[in-house]
Amino acid sequence: MDKTKDWFGYDSLAFFGKVNASISHELKNVMAIISETSGLLSDLSDLASTGKPIAPDMLKSCTGSIMEEIQRGFATIRQMNRFSHSVDNPVQSVNLLDVLEMVIALSEYLSFSAKTNLRSGPGDAPVVLTCPFLLQAVVYQTLVFAYKHTGPEAEFTIFIQPLDDSGWRIIFPGFDVSMFQVFPDVATATMANSIGVAIHCDSVTDRVEMDIPLSIESITALDVSPEIPGTAKPSRSRA
Amino acid sequence: METENSIKILLVDDEVKFLKAVSDRLSIKGFNVTTASNGDDAIQAASRGGFDVAVLDLQMPGTDGAQVLKILKQNHKFIEIIMLTGHATVDSAVECTKLGAFKYLEKPCSFEKLVDALKEAYQARMQKKFEKNQKRMAAIQKLSMHQSPLGLLKAMAQYDDGEK
Numbered sequence: 501m502d503k504t505k506d507w508f509g510y511d512s513l514a515f516f517g518k519v520n521a522s523i524s525h526e527l528k529n530v531m532a533i534i535s536e537t538s539g540l541l542s543d544l545s546d547l548a549s550t551g552k553p554i555a556p557d558m559l560k561s562c563t564g565s566i567m568e569e570i571q572r573g574f575a576t577i578r579q580m581n582r583f584s585h586s587v588d589n590p591v592q593s594v595n596l597l598d599v600l601e602m603v604i605a606l607s608e609y610l611s612f613s614a615k616t617n618l619r620s621g622p623g624d625a626p627v628v629l630t631c632p633f634l635l636q637a638v639v640y641q642t643l644v645f646a647y648k649h650t651g652p653e654a655e656f657t658i659f660i661q662p663l664d665d666s667g668w669r670i671i672f673p674g675f676d677v678s679m680f681q682v683f684p685d686v687a688t689a690t691m692a693n694s695i696g697v698a699i700h701c702d703s704v705t706d707r708v709e710m711d712i713p714l715s716i717e718s719i720t721a722l723d724v725s726p727e728i729p730g731t732a733k734p735s736r737s738r739a
Numbered sequence: 740m741e742t743e744n745s746i747k748i749l750l751v752d753d754e755v756k757f758l759k760a761v762s763d764r765l766s767i768k769g770f771n772v773t774t775a776s777n778g779d780d781a782i783q784a785a786s787r788g789g790f791d792v793a794v795l796d797l798q799m800p801g802t803d804g805a806q807v808l809k810i811l812k813q814n815h816k817f818i819e820i821i822m823l824t825g826h827a828t829v830d831s832a833v834e835c836t837k838l839g840a841f842k843y844l845e846k847p848c849s850f851e852k853l854v855d856a857l858k859e860a861y862q863a864r865m866q867k868k869f870e871k872n873q874k875r876m877a878a879i880q881k882l883s884m885h886q887s888p889l890g891l892l893k894a895m896a897q898y899d900d901g902e903k
Binding site: 536 | 753754760761764767798846850
């Protein structure tokens with residue numbers, strides 16, 4: 501599995517940078533709110549000291565806002581920490597629900613993200629042996645494409661379902677044929693191929709299906725030629 | 740000299756809590772503040788407004804800050820615009836400056852720095868208006884030499900039409 505380390509090339513580094521930039525943006529917003537709200541508290545104290553009556557509700561609202569933002573900051577830092585550690589073990593057994601939950605949370609830091617829900621059917625937990633970092637990158641890029649296409653007002657529900665005995669299928673609804681001209685792009689297709697993930701674009705149901713093998717060990721990843729971008733068989737209709 | 744009381748600010752940010760806190764602080768300082776939490780609302784508010792200075796967040800859902808900057812500068816000749824962003828990059832700073840932004844500040848930015856920038860922007864706006872009026876008066880004076888009062892009015896209309 502040492503070969504996997506070689507797969508963390510420029511594209512995955514770019515993904516790592518992009519996510520970290522969006523997290524730092526989120527933290528800046530949190531800090532800016534804390535800074536301005538505590539400044540407002542200070543301004544209100546100054547007014548109070550000159551004898552001007554200050555409504556207790558206003559003080560309560562300020563302290564409540566600061567406490568909420570501190571919690572938001574902690575949650576963001578926890579996500580950042582979890583994401584940073586996802587490169588520790590290039591290949592490991594992961595629950596796809598955990599991976600998707602984290603990617604959805606990370607994508608929410610983008611200003612153009614849409615509301616995204618996650619649903620899985622009953623039965624076994626969708627556990628696979630894969631490279632979680634690259635899988636995150638592929639799923640993230642897919643969501644970014646979807647959000648850019650639909651705008652922040654849209655709402656998505658991502659499904660996970662078993663795929664015979666060979667793996668799991670993640671279904672992303674809300675795509676259309678025009679998107680399939682540009683999706684998957686070179687970087688996404690290359691990263692998906694490197695971990696044996698097959699991306700199908702279904703123009704009949706307007707959705708992207710991503711097939712994840714149960715084990716990356718069955719894939720001779722470095723021998724797989726990357727798909728040519730924008731040629732992800734949009735005409736295929738699947739049952 | 741104008742005071743903060745007469746300075747009309749349009750404050751735009753999709754972080755509603757940030758918007759509220761900064762707006763309250765500026766109001767305490769005596770600024771006349773209107774808020775908008777997205778680009779489209781900002782453009783609409785500006786069309787009603789007569790604002791002296793707008794403070795725009797860069798990354799917002801829908802119409803982003805750079806687009807709002809472009810539209811406000813096109814539609815409101817003298818408005819000055821301060822960009823206030825948590826996503827500061829050299830590229831976006833250059834782009835916003837080219838589009839006519841007066842200042843480009845990075846979040847979190849100290850409140851005092853923002854207030855100073857607002858005052859500077861307001862002064863720049865007044866200076867521009869003053870220069871424009873001076874230019875107009877000089878042009879009209881030139882056009883109206885040896886003219887009757889009616890001729891003077893015609894000359895003023897002629898100048899204003901030319902400006903359009």
